[in-house]
Amino acid sequence: VLLAQSGGGTVQSGESLRLTCAVSGVTFSNYYINWVREGPGAGLEWVSGIRSDDSAPRYSDSVKGRFTVSVDKSRSTVDTAYLDMSNLKSEDTYLYYCAVCKDAVMVTRTVDCSYWGLGTLVTVCS
Numbered sequence: 001v002l003l004a005q006s007g008g009g010t011v012q013s014g015e016s017l018r019l020t021c022a023v024s025g026v027t028f029s030n031y032y033i034n035w036v037r038e039g040p041g042a043g044l045e046w047v048s049g050i051r052s053d054d055s056a057p058r059y060s061d062s063v064k065g066r067f068t069v070s071v072d073k074s075r076s077t078v079d080t081a082y083l084d085m086s087n088l089k090s091e092d093t094y095l096y097y098c099a100v101c102k103d104a105v106m107v108t109r110t111v112d113c114s115y116w117g118l119g120t121l122v123t124v125c126s
Contacts, residue, residue, distance in 0.1 A: 001023075001026055001114075003021055003022070003098055004024075004117065005021050005119065010124075010125065011122075011123070011124055013126045015124075016085060016088065017088065017122060018082055021033065021080070022079075023081065024078045026115070031100055032050065032100070032102070034049040034098070035049070035096060035097070036098075036107045037094035038097065043108065047063055047096070049104060049107075052073075056104070066086050067083060068082075069084075085122070089124060090125070091124075098116075099115065
């Protein structure tokens with residue numbers, strides 16, 4: 001299983017970014033892709049999740065209305081998940097991970113999910 005993350009970077013407050021997570025090699029037919037962020041000295045914070053069939057999107061209260069999660073299944077062997085982040089704030093500055101999980105969980109531990117990407121850094125300057 002491979003979760004290839006891309007996107008991220010440094011933006012100004014109020015700007016937008018798109019994170020991408022290309023998922024391949026998962027053998028179970030339906031699963032959940034979660035976006036989780038981690039800050040220095042802090043634990044994992046669940047941000048958003050969606051079923052692999054691009055249904056049932058969920059968001060934490062801190063990002064609801066600003067972030068949009070989706071899945072593109074147009075390629076036969078790769079599911080590509082997106083996290084479109086708008087109206088970014090300085091408090092959104094974190095390392096962002098995508099993770100594949102069997103269940104719809106609000107991820108707070110690495111063991112909550114089966115597979116993880118390597119993470120991508122988002123820095124928002126105020």
